[in-house]
Amino acid sequence: MSPSTATATAAAHPATAATEPLLRISGLSVAYGRRPGRAAERVLDDVSLDARAGEILGVIGETGSGKTTLARAVVGLAPVVEGRITVDGEEVTGLRGRPLRELRRSGRIQYMFQDPLRSLDPDLTVGEIVGEPLTVGTGTERGERAGRVREALELVGLPAEFAERTPGRLSGGQRQRVSLARSVVTRPRLLLADEPVSALDASNRNHVLLLLDELRRSLGLAVVIISHDLSSLAGIADRIAVLYRGRLVEQGPAEDVLTSPLHPYTALLTASAPSVRREHRITPAQLRPRDPRPEWTLQPPADACVFAHRCPFAGEDCRQAPAAAAHGGPARTVACHRAADWRERLTADAL
Numbered sequence: 001m002s003p004s005t006a007t008a009t010a011a012a013h014p015a016t017a018a019t020e021p022l023l024r025i026s027g028l029s030v031a032y033g034r035r036p037g038r039a040a041e042r043v044l045d046d047v048s049l050d051a052r053a054g055e056i057l058g059v060i061g062e063t064g065s066g067k068t069t070l071a072r073a074v075v076g077l078a079p080v081v082e083g084r085i086t087v088d089g090e091e092v093t094g095l096r097g098r099p100l101r102e103l104r105r106s107g108r109i110q111y112m113f114q115d116p117l118r119s120l121d122p123d124l125t126v127g128e129i130v131g132e133p134l135t136v137g138t139g140t141e142r143g144e145r146a147g148r149v150r151e152a153l154e155l156v157g158l159p160a161e162f163a164e165r166t167p168g169r170l171s172g173g174q175r176q177r178v179s180l181a182r183s184v185v186t187r188p189r190l191l192l193a194d195e196p197v198s199a200l201d202a203s204n205r206n207h208v209l210l211l212l213d214e215l216r217r218s219l220g221l222a223v224v225i226i227s228h229d230l231s232s233l234a235g236i237a238d239r240i241a242v243l244y245r246g247r248l249v250e251q252g253p254a255e256d257v258l259t260s261p262l263h264p265y266t267a268l269l270t271a272s273a274p275s276v277r278r279e280h281r282i283t284p285a286q287l288r289p290r291d292p293r294p295e296w297t298l299q300p301p302a303d304a305c306v307f308a309h310r311c312p313f314a315g316e317d318c319r320q321a322p323a324a325a326a327h328g329g330p331a332r333t334v335a336c337h338r339a340a341d342w343r344e345r346l347t348a349d350a351l
């Protein structure tokens with residue numbers, strides 16, 4: 001896409017380019033496998049998040065915490081039981097049938113699946129793979145399509161000749177670029193990238209992250225990067241949201257979350273990622289549950305804090321899950337009864 005096209009794309013959405021978040025998720029709960037007479041287990045519970053145009057939101061959490069489910073809910077692939085999702089001011093919660101197909105065909109939201117090695121069809125050429133979202137429904141003419149494919153390849157730093165190759169003749173990093181080109185060819189407003197670098201070596205990882213950084217700037221995209229690895233979000237994400245067992249335990253500006261985490265789980269993540277800059281040199285050992293730990297945390301009740309069984313600071317009040325509360329302004333929230341004082345306890349323990 002030429003700079004002028006990018007400007008035109010951003011200018012077409014003045015409301016979101018200003019202050020309104022492009023993606024707004026409010027009180028989102030998702031539960032799989034609802035059966036009559038049985039309450040389904042929530043894999044996401046009351047999650048609220050925003051991402052603005054031109055911003056990178058990093059979503060971090062260990063395996064099974066609900067990161068992929070969050071992205072899938074935005075594109076209508078996960079069963080939302082409560083809450084709302086709006087994209088560019090339009091409600092997309094629980095869309096089905098024709099409205100959902102139309103939204104997908106419009107290409108305004110792109111979901112980049114995990115593991116591009118598997119998601120690229122080995123029999124198609126790169127040109128066909130990248131151009132496919134345009135054939136499926138944006139009404140782009142064949143002649144224009146070739147130009148858009150070239151443009152998308154150029155955007156991700158691949159020469160036009162790559163259009164003739166098949167995925168089998170590409171390196172891992174090149175495949176990930178092809179996935180990215182396919183994701184931006186429709187000129188989306190929102191890009192959800194699920195573990196975009198986890199299959200790559202360190203050098204390709206950096207290239208792809210830099211590319212995402214460039215794309216959000218040049219295209220005015222809101223980008224959500226899902227990762228289980230904090231170090232790949234540090235330095236690129238503007239904001240970071242931390243999920244633990246389907247709950248949003250903390251979110252805020254990346255710098256603040258990384259340098260002075262408010263939730264003990266976030267502190268454990270930062271303490272375990274040596275490359276992430278830390279204000280407080282907390283070690284993972286300082287965040288291990290203490291002995292003896294409160295008996296009830298061995299088998300916490302369903303409505304207890306989700307982190308209680310691993311938290312060294314769990315007390316009686318943690319039998320009730322804390323609500324997410326603003327901290328120093330609406331941009332930062334934390335769901336922890338101990339947010340204000342766990343550090344003091346840590347210091348005392350460390351002495």
Ligand SMILES: Nc1ncnc2c1ncn2[C@@H]1O[C@H](COP(=O)(O)OP(=O)(O)OP(=O)(O)O)[C@@H](O)[C@H]1O
Pocket residue numbers: 032033043061062063064065066067068069070228
């Ligand atoms: N289609 C489904 N049916 C039932 N349960 C599901 C389904 N998809 C995911 N889950 C469950 O939802 C929870 C969250 O899964 P999800 O894939 O969102 O986690 P994740 O944080 O992305 O994990 P990972 O980092 O391993 O990809 C898990 O316990 C998972 O088993």
